Amino acid sequence: MTRFFIHSTSVLACLLTFLLNHAYAQAIPRKSFLVCGDSKVLITDYAGSKDSIPKIVWQWDAHQAADLPEQFRTKLFNTTDDCKAVRGGRQLLVSSSSGAVALLNVANKKVLFHAAVPNAHSVELLPGDLVAAAASVHANGNKLMLFSLKQPGKPLYSDSLYSAHGVVWNEQRKSLFALGYDVLREYKIVSGNSLKMVAKWTIPGIGGHELQPANAAGDLFVTEHHGSWLFSLATQQFTKIKDFPDAENIKSLGRDASGQYIYTIPEESWWTFHVKFHAPARQFAFPDMHVYKARWFDSGLAENPLSRAHSHNDYMQAAPFTLAYQNQFGSVEADVHLRNDTLFVAHDSRDISADRTFDKLYMQQIAKQFAKNDGSIYKDKSRVMTLLVDLKTSSKPTLAALVKALAPYESLLVPQGSVKVVVSGDTPAPDLFDQYPAYIFFDGRPGINYTPAQAVKLGMISQDFHRYSQWNGKGIPVEQDRKAITEVIAQAHALGKPFRFWASPDNINAWKILMNLGVDYINTDHVAELGTFLSGRKNAEYQATEFYKPYQPTYKNNDAMGKVKNIILLIGDGMGLAQIYSGFTANRGELNLGRFLNIGFSKTASSDNYITDSAAGATAFASGNKTRNRAIGVDSNLVAVPSIIRQVKATGRKAALISAGDITDATPAAFYAHRPERSQMAEIATDYLREPVDILIGGGYSHFAKTKTADTLRTRGFQVSDNWEDLSKMKAPFVLLDDKNTRSMLNGRGDFLKDSFQKALQTLQSNPKGFFMMAEGAQVDYGGHANVVPYVVTEMLDFDKLVGEALRFADSNGETLVLVTADHETGGLTLLDGNLKTGYVDGQFSTTDHTAIMVPVFAYGPHSLDFRGVYENTEIYHKMKRLLAK
Numbered sequence: 057m058t059r060f061f062i063h064s065t066s067v068l069a070c071l072l073t074f075l076l077n078h079a080y081a082q083a084i085p086r087k088s089f090l091v092c093g094d095s096k097v098l099i100t101d102y103a104g105s106k107d108s109i110p111k112i113v114w115q116w117d118a119h120q121a122a123d124l125p126e127q128f129r130t131k132l133f134n135t136t137d138d139c140k141a142v143r144g145g146r147q148l149l150v151s152s153s154s155g156a157v158a159l160l161n162v163a164n165k166k167v168l169f170h171a172a173v174p175n176a177h178s179v180e181l182l183p184g185d186l187v188a189a190a191a192s193v194h195a196n197g198n199k200l201m202l203f204s205l206k207q208p209g210k211p212l213y214s215d216s217l218y219s220a221h222g223v224v225w226n227e228q229r230k231s232l233f234a235l236g237y238d239v240l241r242e243y244k245i246v247s248g249n250s251l252k253m254v255a256k257w258t259i260p261g262i263g264g265h266e267l268q269p270a271n272a273a274g275d276l277f278v279t280e281h282h283g284s285w286l287f288s289l290a291t292q293q294f295t296k297i298k299d300f301p302d303a304e305n306i307k308s309l310g311r312d313a314s315g316q317y318i319y320t321i322p323e324e325s326w327w328t329f330h331v332k333f334h335a336p337a338r339q340f341a342f343p344d345m346h347v348y349k350a351r352w353f354d355s356g357l358a359e360n361p362l363s364r365a366h367s368h369n370d371y372m373q374a375a376p377f378t379l380a381y382q383n384q385f386g387s388v389e390a391d392v393h394l395r396n397d398t399l400f401v402a403h404d405s406r407d408i409s410a411d412r413t414f415d416k417l418y419m420q421q422i423a424k425q426f427a428k429n430d431g432s433i434y435k436d437k438s439r440v441m442t443l444l445v446d447l448k449t450s451s452k453p454t455l456a457a458l459v460k461a462l463a464p465y466e467s468l469l470v471p472q473g474s475v476k477v478v479v480s481g482d483t484p485a486p487d488l489f490d491q492y493p494a495y496i497f498f499d500g501r502p503g504i505n506y507t508p509a510q511a512v513k514l515g516m517i518s519q520d521f522h523r524y525s526q527w528n529g530k531g532i533p534v535e536q537d538r539k540a541i542t543e544v545i546a547q548a549h550a551l552g553k554p555f556r557f558w559a560s561p562d563n564i565n566a567w568k569i570l571m572n573l574g575v576d577y578i579n580t581d582h583v584a585e586l587g588t589f590l591s592g593r594k595n596a597e598y599q600a601t602e603f604y605k606p607y608q609p610t611y612k613n614n615d616a617m618g619k620v621k622n623i624i625l626l627i628g629d630g631m632g633l634a635q636i637y638s639g640f641t642a643n644r645g646e647l648n649l650g651r652f653l654n655i656g657f658s659k660t661a662s663s664d665n666y667i668t669d670s671a672a673g674a675t676a677f678a679s680g681n682k683t684r685n686r687a688i689g690v691d692s693n694l695v696a697v698p699s700i701i702r703q704v705k706a707t708g709r710k711a712a713l714i715s716a717g718d719i720t721d722a723t724p725a726a727f728y729a730h731r732p733e734r735s736q737m738a739e740i741a742t743d744y745l746r747e748p749v750d751i752l753i754g755g756g757y758s759h760f761a762k763t764k765t766a767d768t769l770r771t772r773g774f775q776v777s778d779n780w781e782d783l784s785k786m787k788a789p790f791v792l793l794d795d796k797n798t799r800s801m802l803n804g805r806g807d808f809l810k811d812s813f814q815k816a817l818q819t820l821q822s823n824p825k826g827f828f829m830m831a832e833g834a835q836v837d838y839g840g841h842a843n844v845v846p847y848v849v850t851e852m853l854d855f856d857k858l859v860g861e862a863l864r865f866a867d868s869n870g871e872t873l874v875l876v877t878a879d880h881e882t883g884g885l886t887l888l889d890g891n892l893k894t895g896y897v898d899g900q901f902s903t904t905d906h907t908a909i910m911v912p913v914f915a916y917g918p919h920s921l922d923f924r925g926v927y928e929n930t931e932i933y934h935k936m937k938r939l940l941a942k
């Protein structure tokens with residue numbers, strides 16, 4: 057009964073959370089802005105506000121926040137000065153110059169986190185549940201502070217920064233930017249609880265106020281006493297924001313994906329009673345509130361990379377609009393011809409056909425999506441789609457026809473809706489722009505001096521790529537061209553406009569390079585391919601934030617042919633050269649694996665297939681037999697064959713098997729089990745009883761429990777545990793299988809491999825006859841199957857740290873052979889980009905399965921010379937067996 061009661065309340069809680077979230081999703085309109093001042097934070101509906109009177113749809117008042125401690129409730133939040141929506145608008149960060157920061161839940165206004173920060177001026181959420189805060193001028197202030205959501209109130213770290221005013225996280229660079237009195241700094245997260253400054257720039261003035269993301273490329277707005285600036289990440293230059301109202305002491309400044317600015321300028325002391333907008337201009341009055349900053353609730357800049365995809369000549373695609381839409385493109389292009397009062401889409405007037413009208417192929421499709429998505433072009437209501445209309449017939453009549461054709465759809469078009477129509481081709485002169493309705497924007501050209509009013513009507517700036525470079529898309533453009541390209545892009549960004557090239561190289565490498573150079577719209581005829589490329593960015597890129605120094609070996613006995621007392625065999629499942637080099641790159645050009653001198657290659661084909669699986673691969677080096685895929689510890693006729701463990705025991709050595717995966721999985725199983733089919737987990741577990749080892753550590757306890765293998769082992773004097781915390785207590789012979797050990801590094805596996813290895817060493821090294829240890833980094837393979845680069849890299853680095861431990865032990869001992877290899881490569885990984893200075897990796901997979909390519913064998917210690925050359929994977933077994941017999 058009690059159990060039922062608990063269960064039903066948790067269901068109720070879930071339901072309630074759902075309802076609250078749902079209610080909130082209904083309540084906060086797509087285009088809203090945050091206003092902070094006094095003890096309050098407001099959310100205001102932009103479109104729903106009338107004249108200068110704001111329509112407030114949500115508010116929080118610290119004085120009413122019953123869950124804040126008294127001092128915070130009554131004093132420290134008296135003057136809120138910054139507020140920003142985080143976590144998809146579900147939560148809000150608030151800072152107050154009276155001395156505090158907080159994280160609020162929007163749905164129920166609960167305070168999730170609060171901390172005292174002297175003269176707090178800004179606050180930001182960082183990955184890993186970290187919160188950064190800027191403490192401005194104050195006896196205990198003038199610093200950047202770091203907190204953890206898990207330990208409220210207690211700063212983890214601080215760095216002095218005079219008059220700290222702004223903190224902004226940049227997800228692409230995995231960097232925190234912080235603004236002080238005259239400096240902009242870039243920090244990286246170190247060890248998950250600290251920051252390290254990696255770069256700084258002097259700002260072009262003094263009294264830095266505002267720091268905000270300016271666009272999807274991550275460029276930053278910076279304001280100081282006398283001006284407003286755009287800081288380009290690509291050129292690392294500050295340029296004045298063109299055509300922005302000239303004002304001193306701009307306190308807050310932001311822009312949304314449609315290009316509209318929101319800003320505040322002090323009127324009385326530091327405060328104002330108005331929130332201002334620009335391009336288009338508007339102003340709302342807050343007469344009863346000392347407003348400090350105002351921000352878009354959702355700027356749409358924390359962007360879907362697909363928003364950068366532009367379907368060039370979209371109407372030529374097999375499914376015009378639809379293909380680009382299905383690929384979530386941010387922009388589509390239609391060439392239009394006017395004939396008999398109707399707009400047709402066609403490349404050439406000869407191609408005009410009666411059923412291919414602009415209305416049918418584009419506007420009706422767009423309207424259909426709006427109907428489906430409850431009033432917006434995409435389900436994600438923050439997204440905007442650009443419809444670039446290229447006028448192919450005489451400008452004036454064609455544009456007039458377009459205006460007429462669009463008029464019935466006005467509510468779907470920016471500024472009212474989320475489709476932005478940008479007219480290109482034979483456009484009218486800029487001084488005529490203002491004669492067209494609000495829903496018509498124009499495609500600008502670099503080098504034209506647009507007046508501020510004309511610039512408002514620009515949807516983007518475009519140019520022919522060949523004006524800047526003859527680059528064919530291979531490698532990178534020459535330096536002179538790169539400079540010209542970044543300059544023209546910086547000009548467009550200074551104007552607040554996205555930039556597009558047409559006729560630019562159109563392949564994966566070119567997309568990548570153009571994005572790095574800051575191009576906003578990637579022009580393509582390969583819609584599906586670019587869609588796949590961009591949607592995969594999250595899983596393709598890894599930016600390291602922590603680095604380690606590999607062990608420096610002494611090379612004691614490395615070329616010697618003396619006795620091999622111990623063998624440590626380390627298997628990186630699925631670890632090919634690309635996986636290794638991804639780790640190399642992420643750790644800024646060094647790995648323990650990079651210290652080996654004696655290296656060979658293992659050919660991995662199984663007895664029945666060009667490409668092996670882990671079962672046949674592990675059977676080969678565990679028993680010296682090529683077998684069929686899926687078979688474990690048997691030959692190609694499925695007859696059981698002894699593993700190296702037989703030889704290890706026969707010579708009086710002890711043995712340990714360790715895996716960062718299930719211990720009944722193929723690689724460890726090949727050392728003790730004999731089954732035709734790797735999925736026979738129960739049988740594999742019982743096989744362990746026939747040839748147990750001294751130490752068995754990994755995951756997969758359930759197979760040992762269900763089959764009573766665990767009980768039988770206990771009656772035979774083995775210690776058996778399913779709790780990782782027992783590791784230090786365990787006495788050999790033991791079996792420790794806890795599923796916590798099979799989590800990925802990304803999900804917090806921690807030092808499992810290193811700790812297991814050390815435990816095994818402690819236990820086995822006193823054996824006078826020596827030992828054999830196999831430890832597997834199982835999940836490099838999982839990351840490859842999942843096609844997730846961050847997964848591969850983090851597993852690779854964890855495995856490499858284990859390699860360092862093994863080298864260290866080998867040096868201390870002189871009779872230990874360390875072998876590091878893989879059963880096969882997984883994922884067909886290639887590296888398309890990387891940075892050895894910053895630890896950035898960009899990878900691309902060619903399959904979700906294993907590949908046939910040879911894998912390296914790294915050897916260290918006595919007889920490591922034996923492992924040079926190119927040989928079959930079965931040779932690893934035969935070589936080890938010979939050495940054990942000596």
Ligand SMILES: [Zn+2]
Nearest residue numbers: 629630670879
């Ligand atoms: Zn494998």
Ligand SMILES: [Zn+2]
Nearest residue numbers: 630670837882
């Ligand atoms: Zn695999």
